[in-house]
Amino acid sequence: MNGAARHRLRGVLSPVLTPFGPDGKPSTTRFVRHCRWLLDQGVGLAAFGTNSEANSLSTAEKMSLLDVLLDAGLPADRMMPGTGACALPDAIAMTRHAVDAGCAGVLMLPPFYYKGVSDEGLFRSFASVIDAVADRRLRVYLYNIPPMTQVPLSLGLIERLLKAYPDAIAGVKDSSGDWTHTHAMLREFQPEGFDVFAGSETFLLQTMRAGGAGCITATGNVNPTAILRLYREWQQPDAPVQQAALDATRALFQRHPIIAAMKSAIAWKSADEQWAAVRTPLIALNATQREQLEADLAAEGFTIPKAETLAGNDASCATSAA
Numbered sequence: 001m002n003g004a005a006r007h008r009l010r011g012v013l014s015p016v017l018t019p020f021g022p023d024g025k026p027s028t029t030r031f032v033r034h035c036r037w038l039l040d041q042g043v044g045l046a047a048f049g050t051n052s053e054a055n056s057l058s059t060a061e062k063m064s065l066l067d068v069l070l071d072a073g074l075p076a077d078r079m080m081p082g083t084g085a086c087a088l089p090d091a092i093a094m095t096r097h098a099v100d101a102g103c104a105g106v107l108m109l110p111p112f113y114y115k116g117v118s119d120e121g122l123f124r125s126f127a128s129v130i131d132a133v134a135d136r137r138l139r140v141y142l143y144n145i146p147p148m149t150q151v152p153l154s155l156g157l158i159e160r161l162l163k164a165y166p167d168a169i170a171g172v173k174d175s176s177g178d179w180t181h182t183h184a185m186l187r188e189f190q191p192e193g194f195d196v197f198a199g200s201e202t203f204l205l206q207t208m209r210a211g212g213a214g215c216i217t218a219t220g221n222v223n224p225t226a227i228l229r230l231y232r233e234w235q236q237p238d239a240p241v242q243q244a245a246l247d248a249t250r251a252l253f254q255r256h257p258i259i260a261a262m263k264s265a266i267a268w269k270s271a272d273e274q275w276a277a278v279r280t281p282l283i284a285l286n287a288t289q290r291e292q293l294e295a296d297l298a299a300e301g302f303t304i305p306k307a308e309t310l311a312g313n314d315a316s317c318a319t320s321a322a
Contacts, residue, residue, distance in 0.1 A: 008193075008195060009044060009104050009171075009195070009213070010214050011042070011228070011231055012042070012043050012044065012214055012215055012216075012217065012227050012228045013044035013045065013046040013080055013215075013216045013220065014038055014043050014044070014045070014046060014051075014216070014217060014218070014219075014221050014224065015046045015049025015051040015052050015082070015216065015217075015220075015221075016031070016034060016035055016047040016048075016049070016052055017051060017052060017221045017259070017262060017263060017266070018031065018047075018052045018053050018054075018057065018065070018279075019031055019034065019263075019274070019277070019312070020277040020278070020279060021274065021277075021312075022274065024277075024279070025061075026057070026061055026065055027274070027312055028065065030310065031069075032068060032069060032072045032074070033309060033312065034221075034266075034310055035047070035069055035074055036072070036074060037306065037309055037310055038220070038221070039074065039075070039078060040306075041224040041225060041228065041305070042228045043220050043224045043227075044079070045069070045074070045078055045081075046079075046081070046107055047062075047065065047066065047069070047079065047081045047082065048062050048065075048066075048082035048083070048094075048107075049082045049107060049143075049216070050145065050175075050218070051218040051221065051258065051259050051262070052082065053259065053278065053279050053282065054082050056279045056280075056281075057279075059090045059093055059094055062081070062082075063093075063094065063097050066079075066081055066097065066098065066101060066103075067101075070101055076101050076102035076103050077102070077103075077104045078104065079098075079101075079103040079104060080103065080105045080106065080107050080141060080216070081098050081103055081106060081107065082107045082108070082109065082143070083095040083097075083098055083106040083107070083108055083129075084110065084111070084143060085109070085111070086112060086113045087111075088111070088125065088128055088129070091108070091111075091125075091129050092129050092133060094106075095108070095129055095138070096133050099133060099135045099137050099138050102137075104139065105139035105140070105141050105170055106138070106139070106140055107141045107143050107173060107216070108142060108143055109143045109145070109149065110125060110126070110142075110143075110149060110151045111125050111151075112148075112150070112151045115150050115151065117151060119154055119156055119157045119160070122151070122153070123157060123160055123161065123164075126140070126142075126161055127161075127164065127165070130168050136167065138168050139168065139170040140165075140168050140169050140170060141170055141171045141172060141195075142158065142161075142169070142171070142172040142173070143172070143173050144172055144173065144174045144175060144199075145173075145175035145176070145199065146176055147175070147177060148175075152176065153172070155181075155184055158172065158185065159188070159189075162189065162192065162194060169194065170195060171194050171195030171196060171197060171213060172189075172194070172195075172196055172197065173197045173198075173199050173216045174196060174197070175199025175200065176199070177199075179206060182198065182206075186210040186211055186212055187210070190210075190211050190212065190213075191211075195212075195213035196212045196213060197214055197215055197216045198212060198214070198217070199215070199217070200215065200217050200218070200219075201215050201217045201219060201220075201227045201230070201250065202246070202247055202250060203215070204217075204227065204230055204231060204243065204246070205230060205234055205239055205240065205242075205243040208231065208234040209234065215227070215231070218253075218259075218262065219249065219250050219253060219258075219262065221262050221266075222262050222265050222266065223249050225305060226242070226245065226249070229242065230242040248300070249300065252293070252296045252297060252300065252302075253265070255292075255293075255296070256285055256289050256293055257282065259278060259282060260276075260282060260283065260284050260285045261285060261289075263275055263276050263278060263284070264284070264289075264290050264293060264294075265293065265297060265302075265304070266304065266307065266310055268290075268294055269303070269304040269310075270307045270308060270309075270310040270311040271308070272311035274312065275310070276290075
């Protein structure tokens, strides 16, 4: 494998929350501000992931939002946009668009509508995208999230993909929640240059101790500084204390639907109520939930650094992604 010879994403990345304007379309101004803020915090951009509400966005919307980031001058080499889709042509189109944009990698879900599919079917699906894009710059990070997709990526499938496409298959985000599975991938594939990212900061310390690449985590959207600190200081004596603090903060968000909770926290701290908007079928937190979340976060001393920079307004957000 030529992993050592290519640019490899490492560290902390976040599936970027997608803000919506009053018209219900993605708010490009807020999106750019949030992505720039994440980069300033040291966090990479895994836009169009689960917590981006990516599967509630059209392929055209995602392509447009990626173009907006590039037009704003944000660095493509810090981006790992999600490109997986149930429809093969959508996955190919989004992946090709990301590669043409110069993104460092793509995060690829398996096609997930049909359940109980074979490893052969999944192999053919990933292979079809790679073969169709046919670009040596393509770096695929597999997205294993069976709690959502109910389509797990087995060790045998990953091994076969690595053998068939050693340059294209770059790593994995493992959101299985099963440390045994994550550790097996670290043991079997990380030494070959296949980078394993934990799917949550909950597993960050364990992942780093086992030689992993970092984490791609939802709460990087709201708690980036502390997560990045543990990534950088995982060998320090207080690393277990840092991990416990991260777990406690995440637990506060997970008491509620986490996407709506994170958006509510940004709306609160930025004083921009529009940030609380989600796209159906998700529902924003109600007043009681908001009050409880804010009280819990305040009791912990939770802050979002420079939250005011995330705010938008109706005039600045009038231009939305198509």
